Amino acid sequence: MDGGSRISDLKYKLMTIELLNLAKNYHTYRELSQIISLPESVLSRYVKGHVLPAMDRALYINKTLQKIMRLEAEIQLRMRFDDLGYFDNTRLISDTLLLERAVQHAVNRFAGTRITKILSPAVDGIPLAVLLAHMLGVKLVIAKKTREVGVREFFEEVYVPGKSAMVISLYVPRDAFRRGDCVLIVDDVLDTGETQMALARIVQKAKAEVIGIYALIGLNTDSKIKMEQALHCPVEIVYHIGEKPLQRV
Secondary structure, three states: OOOOOOOOHHHHHHHHHHHHHHHOOOOOHHHHHHHHOOOHHHHHHHHOOOOOOOHHHHHHHHHHHHHHHOHHHHHHHHOEEOOOOEEEOHHHHOOHHHHHHHHHHHHHHOOOOOOOEEEEEOOOOHHHHHHHHHHHOOEEEEEEOOOOOOOOOEEEEEEOOOOOOOOEEEEEEHHHOOOOOEEEEEEEEEOOOHHHHHHHHHHHHOOOEEEEEEEEEEOOHHHHHHHHHHHOOOEEEEEEOOOOOOEEO
């Protein structure tokens, strides 16, 4: 991104080549040639970086690959549940290839949207947030549950997570945002939404704007709808587990 502007044509083309490289982990050149309807030699030149596709072809390749690679199915395969309904997300947040695909998915979902900062709570949302911020060329802000000695001034937000009796505080350095920043909140899981709403309130205190929320897993459809209504921005979730009473390990 150029100063937080919308993703440029060059950046999108490079992103498409990266997605094509990811697809090579699952398909041969012959298979990709049949899927995309382009000669193997052309695809090979793209993958090796000898040439970039024209913008209309990049859009077509990206759209086609997103359909066949089915990110939500890959996330579902990596979920592990116990008898009490708890799930372990380790195989998600440690799989860099999967996270790179999620970055591609997020960029497509927020195409045309101005983003100047990525905001994520510590800790499990950080791997995805780092890769996405790098792809977009914007700064990453991490909300932590403790105050760091070297930082003098913070934005602080207190909230009570659903289904718990704990009071949680989130801290973000005051100089992390500028007035008018366009902030995308990124996390691994969206459950009751209290964490994401607390992050949104921090953004509002900084006189910045939440332009969207992106998460890999959603546990509660009602929370998604309520957040969209309260924040007047899209809440994008890759894979919805459903309304079962699930918890993270």
